[in-house]
Amino acid sequence: MSGPDLRRAAAARALDLVEPGMRLGLGTGSTAAAFVALLGERVGAGLDILGVPTSEATRAQAESLGIRLATLDEQPELDLTIDGADEVDDQLRLIKGGGAALLREKIVACASRRMVVIADAAKHVARLGAFPLPIEVNPFGLKATHRAVEAAVAAAGCSGAVRLRGRPDGKPLVTDGGHYILDAHLGAIPDPEALGAALWAVPGVVEHGLFLGIADAAILAAARDGQAEVTVLGSLA
Numbered sequence: 001m002s003g004p005d006l007r008r009a010a011a012a013r014a015l016d017l018v019e020p021g022m023r024l025g026l027g028t029g030s031t032a033a034a035f036v037a038l039l040g041e042r043v044g045a046g047l048d049i050l051g052v053p054t055s056e057a058t059r060a061q062a063e064s065l066g067i068r069l070a071t072l073d074e075q076p077e078l079d080l081t082i083d084g085a086d087e088v089d090d091q092l093r094l095i096k097g098g099g100a101a102l103l104r105e106k107i108v109a110c111a112s113r114r115m116v117v118i119a120d121a122a123k124h125v126a127r128l129g130a131f132p133l134p135i136e137v138n139p140f141g142l143k144a145t146h147r148a149v150e151a152a153v154a155a156a157g158c159s160g161a162v163r164l165r166g167r168p169d170g171k172p173l174v175t176d177g178g179h180y181i182l183d184a185h186l187g188a189i190p191d192p193e194a195l196g197a198a199l200w201a202v203p204g205v206v207e208h209g210l211f212l213g214i215a216d217a218a219i220l221a222a223a224r225d226g227q228a229e230v231t232v233l234g235s236l237a
């Protein structure tokens with residue numbers, strides 16, 4: 001059972017939540033892409049839904065599959081967002097932004113009545129922080145913001161390096177919104193709420209990848225006896 005099989009199993013369970021006429025937030029990343037691919041098949045078979053993508057990559061994929069799309073300005077209230085995550089804990093707190101789409105992902109998730117995470121069960125952790133926390137920042141005054149983020153991280157009881165995310169050509173990665181990403185390599189985040197609040201207080205921080213109190217449920221797929229076993233954290237109702 002491979003990673004793509006598990007991602008597809010979680011995505012297939014999420015597809016059961018989709019009803020005709022729904023306005024859907026479409027996440028970003030390989031697991032969200034598995035969901036969009038399955039959704040595209042259903043749309044091809046006649047399902048009518050409206051999607052709001054969380055990145056240009058998801059927009060391109062959904063368009064290629066014939067999924068009807070809108071912007072969040074055209075459709076500011078959504079029924080359901082399905083998205084992946086980099087980590088999820090028992091309280092449905094998430095780290096997101098490994099794919100650099102955290103800003104649009106958080107805006108879209110918060111505009112949705114429900115957000116459901118789909119992921120390989122390996123993303124389910126006892127404590128957040130092994131995955132580097134993405135922090136989206138304005139390019140203006142990067143050095144000052146970088147220092148202030150380091151101080152905020154320390155004030156929230158965390159330690160570790162904060163690094164500017166680069167591209168393979170060595171230049172900084174630029175998000176769909178024209179910002180940079182600082183990745184905080186913390187190992188563990190003892191108090192995610194305190195860290196989120198501390199990061200929010202830093203001028204230049206546009207958004208951080210802690211999704212706290214946003215997800216309603218997580219669909220997690222693990223391999224068991226050669227099959228994908230799906231478990232649910234929270235409620236899908």
Ligand SMILES: O=C(CO)[C@H](O)[C@H](O)COP(=O)(O)O
Pocket residue numbers: 027028029030031032083084085086095096097098099100101102105
């Ligand atoms: O937050 C994200 C993108 O910004 C993704 O949802 C997250 O990185 C998980 O991606 P994948 O499903 O490829 O593991």
